[in-house]
Amino acid sequence: MAIIKPFKALRPQAQLAKQIASKPYDVLNSQEAKVETQGNPNSFLHITKSEIDLPESVDIHDQQVYEKAKENLEAFVKRELLFREAKECYYIYQLIMNGRSQTGLVGVSSVDDYENDIIKKHEFTRPEKEQDRINHIKTSGAQTGNVFLAYRSHEGIDALIEKWKAAKSPVYDFTADDNIQHTIWIVNDEKAVEEIATLFEKEVPCTYIADGHHRAASAAKVRKAIGSDAKEGANYFLTTLFPSNQLYIMDYNRLAKDLNGLSAADFLKQLEQKFEVAPATSAVHPAGLHEFGMYLAGTWYKLTSKPGTYTEDPIGILDVSVLQNNVLDELLGISDPRTDKRIDFVGGIRGLGELEKRVNGGEWAVAFSLYPVSIDQLFAIADTGNVMPPKSTWFEPKLRDGLLTHLIYE
Structure with a gap:
């Protein structure tokens, strides 16, 4: 106790x-x-x-x-x-x-x-x-x-x-x-x-x-x-x-420093294998699980996970896991977000304008907005002895x- x-x-x-x-x-x-x-x-x-x-x-x-x-x-x-x-x-x-x-x-x-x-x-x-x-x-x-x-x-x-x-x-x-x-x-x-x-x-x-x-x-x-x-x-x-x-x-969002040698067009093409990708006219606040916002080269996109990008276990179903496994690791080569200097994290309290600002400043190539983790998901993961990817929750x-x-x- x-x-x-x-x-x-x-x-x-x-x-x-x-x-x-x-x-x-x-x-x-x-x-x-x-x-x-x-x-x-x-x-x-x-x-x-x-x-x-x-x-x-x-x-x-x-x-x-x-x-x-x-x-x-x-x-x-x-x-x-x-x-x-x-x-x-x-x-x-x-x-x-x-x-x-x-x-x-x-x-x-x-x-x-x-x-x-x-x-x-x-x-x-x-x-x-x-x-x-x-x-x-x-x-x-x-x-x-x-x-x-x-x-x-x-x-x-x-x-x-x-x-x-x-x-x-x-x-x-x-x-x-x-x-x-x-x-x-x-x-x-x-x-x-x-x-x-x-x-x-x-x-x-x-x-x-x-x-x-x-x-x-x-x-x-x-x-x-x-x-x-x-x-x-x-x-x-x-x-x-x-x-x-x-x-x-609140959401805890991600920035990646570069596109791992890909052009913006090639990166978008690669994403389409795992996500439905649609340009947006304004910043994308994900409305539910398995929906993401992405800011790339001055444009916002809405990404929706396709079948096979996630599993039903407590870790695999998290959007931070979906993004890490299918985009950050597989496409951008960021395999360990705890130690890799090519990734940064931005708490939702700063707003999506902070993501735009940092990408537009040229130091970061792409930003992702995520749907927040729930307290029940947090408890379920901790109770099973599992861990989320770092910087998954912003209170x-x-x-x-x-x-x-x-x-x-x-």
Whole structure:
């Protein structure tokens, strides 16, 4: 059964929460982070994207970047922008986006559960992204990025969380610049804390990584690297757990750098063997399973899978698998999307205009829009021990970094 523990969060002074809270480190590149932090020296991006405070000549994976993150974190504490909770607590985190609300429980989950598959995975990770977080956690001593976990909805847990929300005032409540509202309550009553832990231990047999495979894997590898000197904090990692009936998955789209030596005309001809290909007058948002959009040479196309391009098993039926097997691998020679530099991934929150922009810029040759994976598909794949192709799911809204941080050396 799932082990969820309270913890002593490092968190902002209430009046500074909106300034400090930042978008997750992995949804912004360095240049975007610099723009985001202009005029705001209190942004948590100075810790999660600390290369913004170093010369551009410094590689973003250089040890100087991680040392700067540690320096900036210590400075935030010294300036009393952040403080450590006096006792172990749970936290309730509600997000509202476009009128749709979802509420999760923040605690720390067991690294042992991760390694023993009580925390289930549905994706492999990319080695260079893992190593980046390993270096960041080891050097800073902090898990600054939240792992987004899902569990099958449970009426008792839902009722307990809603009761606490109704009875207590939030410690943080603000609307960020992207119009997403973030509200956090502290659960510091010992009876309530014990009741939450017991409910999960008795009623939730497993949890599922929805977003944050790299952060979870890195936490486990950091503990292993520390070895016998590891403090208790390293045995757990920062997680927010959401019931499955509140989650929203968006599309996660693909870009390929080149056409593997094919001309655009030849590529289209090859596609017609596996797909019905029809030019479109505007960007294509797939309307259902086995339908794709493609942007090539200034034109959008609608692709519809022909029989034989997919199977009925949990992995083979996914559109990310259909695209990977029949196009990216077979036609473009991108056999390992985890490591191949000729592929990139664009979350649906950026819109299809981002795909057009990047292809029109000349760095990428073709883009594909996909129909989103469902939460039931995710659970089915994880339960059977299978994995999706990387970057198959994009969850929105995103949790903000900096509101709740877990320290591993204490």
